[in-house]
Amino acid sequence: MVLFDGVTVRYGAGPEVLRGISFTLAPGSFHFLVGASGAGKSSLLKLMYLAMRPAAGRVELFGRDVSVLKRSDYPAMRRRVGVVFQDFRLIEHLSATDNVALPLRIAGVRETDIKRHVPELLAWVGLKDHLDALPATLSGGQQQRVAIARAVISRPSLLLADEPTGNVDDGIGVRLMYLFEELNKMGTTVVVATHNEGLVGRFTHRQLRIVGSTVTLTDPTATDPAATDPQAPAAQDSTQPQADGNYGKA
Amino acid sequence: MAKRKRSLLRMRTDLPLDRDSTARFLPWIIGFMVYLAMIAATVALLVERATDRWQRDLSSQLTVELPAMIGEDASARAERIDAAVRQISGTDGVISTRLLDEAEVARLLAPWLGDAATELGVPLPDLIAVSLQPGVAADIGDLRLRIQEASPGAVVDDHAAFNSRAMGFLRTVEVMAVTLLILVLTATAGVVAFVARAGLSIHRQIVDILHLVGARDAYVARQFQAQAFRFGFVGALIGSVLGAATLLAAAFWSVRGEAAIGVAFRAFEPWMIWPLALIPISAVLIAVVTVRIAVQGALRRMAY
Numbered sequence: 001m002v003l004f005d006g007v008t009v010r011y012g013a014g015p016e017v018l019r020g021i022s023f024t025l026a027p028g029s030f031h032f033l034v035g036a037s038g039a040g041k042s043s044l045l046k047l048m049y050l051a052m053r054p055a056a057g058r059v060e061l062f063g064r065d066v067s068v069l070k071r072s073d074y075p076a077m078r079r080r081v082g083v084v085f086q087d088f089r090l091i092e093h094l095s096a097t098d099n100v101a102l103p104l105r106i107a108g109v110r111e112t113d114i115k116r117h118v119p120e121l122l123a124w125v126g127l128k129d130h131l132d133a134l135p136a137t138l139s140g141g142q143q144q145r146v147a148i149a150r151a152v153i154s155r156p157s158l159l160l161a162d163e164p165t166g167n168v169d170d171g172i173g174v175r176l177m178y179l180f181e182e183l184n185k186m187g188t189t190v191v192v193a194t195h196n197e198g199l200v201g202r203f204t205h206r207q208l209r210i211v212g213s214t215v216t217l218t219d220p221t222a223t224d225p226a227a228t229d230p231q232a233p234a235a236q237d238s239t240q241p242q243a244d245g246n247y248g249k250a
Numbered sequence: 251m252a253k254r255k256r257s258l259l260r261m262r263t264d265l266p267l268d269r270d271s272t273a274r275f276l277p278w279i280i281g282f283m284v285y286l287a288m289i290a291a292t293v294a295l296l297v298e299r300a301t302d303r304w305q306r307d308l309s310s311q312l313t314v315e316l317p318a319m320i321g322e323d324a325s326a327r328a329e330r331i332d333a334a335v336r337q338i339s340g341t342d343g344v345i346s347t348r349l350l351d352e353a354e355v356a357r358l359l360a361p362w363l364g365d366a367a368t369e370l371g372v373p374l375p376d377l378i379a380v381s382l383q384p385g386v387a388a389d390i391g392d393l394r395l396r397i398q399e400a401s402p403g404a405v406v407d408d409h410a411a412f413n414s415r416a417m418g419f420l421r422t423v424e425v426m427a428v429t430l431l432i433l434v435l436t437a438t439a440g441v442v443a444f445v446a447r448a449g450l451s452i453h454r455q456i457v458d459i460l461h462l463v464g465a466r467d468a469y470v471a472r473q474f475q476a477q478a479f480r481f482g483f484v485g486a487l488i489g490s491v492l493g494a495a496t497l498l499a500a501a502f503w504s505v506r507g508e509a510a511i512g513v514a515f516r517a518f519e520p521w522m523i524w525p526l527a528l529i530p531i532s533a534v535l536i537a538v539v540t541v542r543i544a545v546q547g548a549l550r551r552m553a554y
Contacts, residue, residue: 079464
């Protein structure tokens with residue numbers, strides 16, 4: 001599904017944000033991407049939703065090397081990726097319904113189907129009474145739920161969520177995580193970037209932990225200490241124990 | 251969710267392009283351009299028509315001047331004129347000849363000799379108006395030689411010099427009108443492209459969002475095209491109404507025979523409405539195609 005091979009990220013001539021990262025995400029897996037603010041979580045996600053290219057290394061998405069993709073190939077790839085942006089990126093002059101409907105309309109889904117599915121999903125995320133509300137009239141948490149609904153409405157193969165629970169209370173945060181788990185059970189590969197260790201601790205999903213520009217693997221369910229040790233060799237080490245079969249050199 | 255129709259004029263749009271201050275005056279600018287283009291095209295058509303007519307009229311006429319002979323009696327003069335007319339009539343392409351009477355000659359010479367030209371006792375030349383068959387090139391050189399044998403000093407004026415200068419002037423006016431038309435349409439395309447690029451710049455964040463959720467460049471460009479169509483349509487309507495009003499006023503003046511524009515407008519023919527009607531349609535098409543090219547070009551230059 002996703003393969004990073006020796007990936008380095010740098011903005012301009014600045015220092016390396018991420019260095020020599022290697023890992024794979026198997027189809028249908030669920031991962032937390034954990035790290036302190038500014039550790040590079042968003043940068044790593046950007047590589048996955050094709051908003052930037054690595055300074056070095058290779059990124060594969062759905063079996064295709066993104067460095068050789070033509071610009072015209074991006075839309076089809078992006079339609080398979082749902083993204084919850086940290087800053088929501090809702091379109092201000094569109095209602096909650098129209099914001100959520102955006103990926104469907106872009107994909108050419110019929111209006112009758114859009115009118116059936118979008119209100120249903122918005123009701124599920126607790127926004128039944130805000131279908132026509134503009135983002136500016138919604139609270140941060142409500143906007144975040146609209147953003148999540150937009151990311152999942154087209155049932156993407158890969159869901160990337162950047163701090164999706166950052167603006168909601170714990171109850172709604174956990175409920176949103178259940179939504180992601182439901183999608184995961186239906187086959188969607190999920191990556192949730194968060195610095196909320198409390199939330200991460202409530203679930204047993206694998207963790208990609210960014211420490212000092214490199215990524216290490218943590219699997220709460222593994223018995224092998226090497227697989228769960230944050231100080232263990234970076235995930236790019238192909239000899240690293242394959243705790244769940246999803247990590248290491250591709 | 252607001253109900254929206256998916257017509258060209260009211261296509262659903264994700265970009266709030268109509269709110270842009272740069273776009274607000276676009277319908278009026280396009281309207282003004284369409285109006286100017288219609289006037290320029292009308293001038294070009296009228297001049298083209300008038301030039302054709304004039305050229306046809308002048309190229310089908312000759313004037314033969316037989317200078318007066320000092321001491322010549324009336325019978326010899328009449329014989330000389332008859333000989334000249336015979337030479338003219340025997341020329342291929344000549345339809346008719348007409349000897350101008352003394353009063354007509356005096357009227358033609360009035361600008362130089364005054365109204366009393368016949369009373370001055372100055373010997374006046376004889377003038378023969380010759381009508382030629384349109385499309386048949388008479389051998390003027392040969393005619394000139396034969397007439398000069400019949401009437402020494404005779405001058406054959408085929409109006410070539412005047413015709414050439416007048417046609418040159420009219421063609422210049424026509425070229426200027428067509429150039430103005432092209433400039434106006436080019437300026438329209440430029441303004442529309444500028445507004446589209448400004449809109450793309452203003453709404454860059456939304457365009458990025460659209461791309462990130464899988465929109466193709468064509469999807470984004472269509473939104474700009476829809477705006478160009480709407481604004482172009484309204485502008486074309488404004489320009490057409492103003493243009494039609496001007497043409498009607500010119501037609502009114504031409505009926506009343508007042509003002510130069512009225513006189514010029516007499517060359518207007520009903521078929522000219524069709525090329526003029528193409529101008530607003532072309533303006534809308536130019537707006538839409540220009541926006542498509544400008545926006546897709548700018549989108550291609552975006553990194554992602």
